[in-house]
Amino acid sequence: MGKPTGFMEYQREAAHVRPPTERVKDWSEAHPPYAEETLRTQAARCMDCGVPFCHTGVLIGGMASGCPVNNLIPEWNDLVFRGQWREALIRLHKTNNFPEFTGRVCPAPCEGSCTVGLDGDPVTIKNIEVSIIDRAFEEGWVRAEPPQARTGKRVAVVGSGPAGLACAAQLNRAGHMVTVFERADRIGGLLMYGIPNMKLDKGVVERRVRLMADEGVRFITGTEVGKSFAASRLLSDFDAAVLCGGATQARDLQVDGRGLLGIHLAMEFLAANTKSLLDSRHADGAYISAKGKHVIVIGGGDTGTDCVGTSLRHGAASVTQLEIMPRPPDKRAPGNPWPQWPKVYKMDYGQEEAAALFGADPRQYLVNTRRFAGDEAGRVKAIEVFDVEWAKDEKGRFVPKEKPGTARTLPADLVLLALGFVGPEKGGMLAELGVKLDERGNVWTDAEKMTSVPGVFSAGDMSRGQSLVVWAINEGRKAARGVDKYLMYGETVLP
Structure with missing residues (x-):
């Protein structure tokens, strides 16, 4: 690491927040930005761990330990410390399609397993993550990157929450033509209507959606598969489909x-x-x-x-x-x-x-x-x-x-x-497709995220059950790999 003794020399500086009595007067995000020097100092607290548990992404006692998308945290902490922000962005995007979302709403299981936290306060990983991506957008480093070639394969993604968006982004990157169906009037699912604006500004969501559209992803709003759009068309009009409708049945x-x-x-x-x-x-x-x-x-x-x-x-x-x-x-x-x-x-x-x-x-x-x-x-x-x-x-x-x-x-x-939530809504799309459910009432999938219906996959809360945004992104990426292998004869170019 750039500063091997940083964790001993510097104290954790918690997230900057506006005073509570001020922020309750509006719907704006509550976190003013850090100064660059402060961020570099905070990144210097990252240890040269023999085993960096922060990016393990495993379940211990039923809860996440480490980053579920396996972010390369020590690498981009080191790059931020050195002032190499653009290189830090490259590392960040290798594992996470939407760090501007997770950097705002994730509870940061990475920090819970940070080695510095064994005998002190953990590194401010979440704040550094969101600072990297916010700076990247400000500097114009994040641009639309359409695939260089198309496969001719068509994939439908049902649901535009974090799992659906991550899956769509990855499949589009692989060259498939992706159509995302959303029953609400705006794209984003949970990110748009489930999380309040002061926690995740909707302009941040819309910015990423515009970028994906510029890269070739097609978005259709106000369309509920199983009602206004027959679920059978997922099989007749597309080469594969991914169900990412979430666990929307409230307890x-x-x-x-x-x-x-x-x-x-x-x-x-x-x-x-x-x-x-x-x-x-x-x-x-x-x-x-x-x-x-x-x-x-x-x-x-x-x-x-x-x-x-x-x-x-x-x-x-x-x-x-x-x-x-x-x-x-x-x-x-x-x-x-x-x-x-x-x-x-x-x-x-x-x-x-x-x-x-x-x-x-x-x-x-x-x-x-x-x-x-x-x-x-x-x-x-x-x-x-x-x-x-x-x-x-x-x-x-x-x-x-x-x-x-x-x-x-x-x-x-x-x-x-x-x-909380007890699983996906039954009937409608799931009933029409006839997909198998597991013992908890979620959509059953195999190791490749395919359901009991060939060519139909599922990801996120719809198959996993109620969970974190970062797990949904992980699931969407995993389903995209499964779809790519299914369409490309057992091979995939996706990470």
Whole structure:
């Protein structure tokens, strides 16, 4: 490495963020850029590891350890330290089609397995990654690169989320003619309507889509395969197809009062907000407003955090986030050693903003919901909850059990269910194609990502289950290799 002792000489400088009370007033991204000298100093903290765990991309304990797309992190850290930004971009694009996405929204499992983090703070890998690609766009280094020759093979990609876009980009690079179908009115899937603008500016997504279109990828919006476009045409009109529709079937909460007005799935809330923001800066009123309301967010993951941040920007009267799991420890527990993902307490942007506005972290841990209560107009007005403790049942499984005497009622004018997803939507396209599902209800695929229907592949959350954007990119790239081998008689030019 360029600075072998850098990790001992320099301290980690965390991501620069605008003050919470300032950023809740708008929908812009919260992270001002670093100075170049600061980035080079931070890159110098990367160790000359014998084994760089940061780019291993394996599952340990069911969670990612290291980068799932196997980014060449030590290499581009060294190049940034030396000021060789264009060379750093080349290394970055070797493994990741969309570092401008992952550098913004990935939880950075690479940093959780950074060797410097064994006895100190890990390298700021995520911030360096996004700085490389943002500088590359500013300098004009990222340009359309259409393939030099075409194979004459046609491939349909259904879904334009991170898996679909990554798959399409790779297949186009191999020379195939790629058509991407998206049922929404804009390309991007989860990247466009699932992640709020202050976390991933939609101009960043649209910039990459334009680049792909310039390279020859065809995008068709407002078209749902299995409804407005017959799924059988994937087999008749194309030489291969890749299903990347995501795990969009949300987990619901069926308790008494669920049918009251004002109770919504998180994605209904987030998607409508972003669409209205992009269409009219919210002037059309075509979104679910949290202004002046007591908001309850049920679910403690990233989607729940996005609901908190969005509600605050609407001007919510209060926001409470309920989590059935216990509060994580401040430091790694003995059963959570490096290089596993650190399961420790942290405040994401939404919780930081709520704490700045209301004085405390909005999360309440070890809480379950008993029922919703409404007014005479059928609108939700309160939620009855109780505390739980996790204990083993008669079969030895840990389950939440009610703690006596803890029942209480919280005011609730808007309830957002951010409980995760249970798999792809059944029926429609999947039923028409007749693809096999696995035991979890996801689309079954073989090692090459082909489904039970020859020539039909699947990638991302639709086959993997709910996961990270970076895993979706990995899956899309893997499916593209499988498709290329299928079309090119067992050979592939794709990495």
